[in-house]
Amino acid sequence: MTAGEADSLTETHRAIEAVFRIERARLIAGLARITRNVDQAEELAQDALVAALAQWPETGVPDNPGAWLTAVAKRRAIDALRRGRMLGRKHAEIASDPANGPAAAADIEAALDDDLGDELLGLIFTACHPVLTPDARAALTLRLIGGLTTDEIARAFLSSEPTIAQRIVRAKKTIAKAGLAFAVPRGAELAARLPSVLEVLYLVFNEGYAATAGEDLIRPSLCAEAQRLGRILAGLMPEQPEVLGLLALMEIHASRLGARTGPDGALIPITEQDRTRWDHLLIRRGLDALARAEALGGDGPYVLQAALAACHARARRAGDTDWPRIAALYDRLRLAAPSPVVDLNRAIAHSMAFGPEAGLRLAGEIAGAGALRDYAPLPAARGDFLFRAGRLAEARAEFETAAALTRNEREKAFLLARAQACGDGS
Amino acid sequence: MRVMVFVKATKDSENGVPPTAELFEAMGAFNEELVKAGVMLAGAGLKRSAEGKRVAFDGPRRTVIDGPFAETRELVAGYWIWEVKDMDEAVAWVKRCPNPMFGPSEIEIRPFLETEDLVEMLGPDAREKLGMA
Numbered sequence: 001m002t003a004g005e006a007d008s009l010t011e012t013h014r015a016i017e018a019v020f021r022i023e024r025a026r027l028i029a030g031l032a033r034i035t036r037n038v039d040q041a042e043e044l045a046q047d048a049l050v051a052a053l054a055q056w057p058e059t060g061v062p063d064n065p066g067a068w069l070t071a072v073a074k075r076r077a078i079d080a081l082r083r084g085r086m087l088g089r090k091h092a093e094i095a096s097d098p099a100n101g102p103a104a105a106a107d108i109e110a111a112l113d114d115d116l117g118d119e120l121l122g123l124i125f126t127a128c129h130p131v132l133t134p135d136a137r138a139a140l141t142l143r144l145i146g147g148l149t150t151d152e153i154a155r156a157f158l159s160s161e162p163t164i165a166q167r168i169v170r171a172k173k174t175i176a177k178a179g180l181a182f183a184v185p186r187g188a189e190l191a192a193r194l195p196s197v198l199e200v201l202y203l204v205f206n207e208g209y210a211a212t213a214g215e216d217l218i219r220p221s222l223c224a225e226a227q228r229l230g231r232i233l234a235g236l237m238p239e240q241p242e243v244l245g246l247l248a249l250m251e252i253h254a255s256r257l258g259a260r261t262g263p264d265g266a267l268i269p270i271t272e273q274d275r276t277r278w279d280h281l282l283i284r285r286g287l288d289a290l291a292r293a294e295a296l297g298g299d300g301p302y303v304l305q306a307a308l309a310a311c312h313a314r315a316r317r318a319g320d321t322d323w324p325r326i327a328a329l330y331d332r333l334r335l336a337a338p339s340p341v342v343d344l345n346r347a348i349a350h351s352m353a354f355g356p357e358a359g360l361r362l363a364g365e366i367a368g369a370g371a372l373r374d375y376a377p378l379p380a381a382r383g384d385f386l387f388r389a390g391r392l393a394e395a396r397a398e399f400e401t402a403a404a405l406t407r408n409e410r411e412k413a414f415l416l417a418r419a420q421a422c423g424d425g426s
Numbered sequence: 427m428r429v430m431v432f433v434k435a436t437k438d439s440e441n442g443v444p445p446t447a448e449l450f451e452a453m454g455a456f457n458e459e460l461v462k463a464g465v466m467l468a469g470a471g472l473k474r475s476a477e478g479k480r481v482a483f484d485g486p487r488r489t490v491i492d493g494p495f496a497e498t499r500e501l502v503a504g505y506w507i508w509e510v511k512d513m514d515e516a517v518a519w520v521k522r523c524p525n526p527m528f529g530p531s532e533i534e535i536r537p538f539l540e541t542e543d544l545v546e547m548l549g550p551d552a553r554e555k556l557g558m559a
Binding site for chain 1 (some may be wrong): 458461462463464465466467468507509511512514515517518519521522541
């Protein structure tokens with residue numbers, strides 16, 4: 001082989017692998033529905049890639065490479081299934097059960113004819129099934145749908161490869177044991193299962209969002225991966241407002257990724273970020289997704305959080321922020337998704353919209369209910385309200401309490417500086 | 427990575443020859459596939475250059491030039507913005523696009539300049555200006 005031929009072969013291989021990456025998740029999804037076995041589906045998909053690498057350099061990439069890979073892999077799946085069934089007949093009494101005969105073959109035919117998008121959705125819902133822990137769901141989803149390697153997932157979650165490998169093996173076993181059908185749930189069951197899918201996407205996104213500068217680049221790339229999964233889900237389920245809400249929320253948050261840290265790596269609060277550096281394409285995509293969710297009558301937790309993020313995204317300058325609208329959205333969010341942290345953010349929003357006294361009143365309710373004890377952001381917020389109300393001595397005490405509670409050194413320094421700014425409190 | 431994908435103009439597109447119903451449908455199906463794969467960020471077709479304008483810069487001078495413009499093959503008739511893993515994936519997607527024109531035509535893929543590229547181009551001082559750690 002000449003060097004030129006070798007180059008063109010490498011190029012062909014790269015082209016084939018790119019096609020395979022595009023098709024891989026759908027391929028595994030279709031195969032898993034036939035075999036009901038994730039491991040086997042992954043292997044069969046890999047076999048199809050090997051077949052393509054052997055054949056395409058000779059024949060050229062087929063016009064519809066996805067269909068080619070699917071056909072090869074499914075033929076092998078059916079062969080494997082037949083071999084398995086023959087083996088089963090030899091061993092067991094089930095051979096005499098007519099249900100394992102022609103009906104099963106018909107099932108395979110039906111699975112072959114299934115809509116591809118539906119199969120991918122079925123795989124997503126299986127990987128995110130509530131029988132699995134959220135961590136296991138995230139690892140399996142990134143592996144099966146995202147195509148990340150075990151090593152990449154481990155680095156992304158600051159974990160070790162054996163831990164993640166074991167998590168994935170266990171998740172696959174749990175799926176097999178539960179006899180999951182790799183199908184998309186319908187009706188009421190869909191509504192019940194969707195939150196566990198969305199939870200995984202948001203978990204992956206937040207893991208990436210929490211990454212700080214200087215860390216392994218795979219971590220921030222989790223945001224992009226979660227956004228991609230969100231876009232796929234929104235493409236496959238365009239009528240689900242919460243899917244669109246989550247997508248909108250992720251797009252809008254991601255639009256600020258380039259503007260949220262200073263040169264020293266410190267986080268810049270949203271009101272002080274350089275808004276020209278926000279990604280306006282993502283903002284527009286987020287606002288579009290939110291508008292579609294709202295047109296569908298969406299008012300679930302993700303739609304409301306996206307609406308909150310949108311209030312900041314719409315304001316050209318921090319001073320233009322529509323705080324009364326943010327306060328009203330928090331009033332609704334605390335009913336849709338009650339949590340003391342939402343209550344605290346609501347108090348802050350009300351203080352911005354209606355003055356520090358309103359914030360103090362709501363913060364008092366949180367403390368009165370005994371929630372968020374030892375949670376630094378609560379006294380920090382109270383300190384801010386008191387400072388703005390001119391009650392400096394009380395503000396100073398709150399900032400000092402908050403500084404004592406936080407374990408983040410940068411935050412501690414910031415809070416002590418604010419305490420200092422209150423003077424001696426007289 | 428983000429790429430911009432340009433559908434280049436042809437004589438037909440510059441003459442405003444409308445696409446056939448079949449092409450319109452095939453393009454719609456391709457766009458739907460892009461959306462379902464999570465690749466599509468934005469995209470649109472553009473009117474012919476006869477409806478466009480150029481602003482020429484020369485020092486402080488600004489001169490407005492009305493379309494149409496001559497170098498048909500270099501004109502853009504439509505664009506997409508995609509999010510892909512790498513250029514190989516972008517090429518694989520473009521290959522499965524239906525031929526957007528009647529005769530021979532071209533689609534060009536250009537990766538976005540990312541912040542890291544700017545730092546490399548502008549030197550380490552840019553790092554601070556861009557607020558990078």
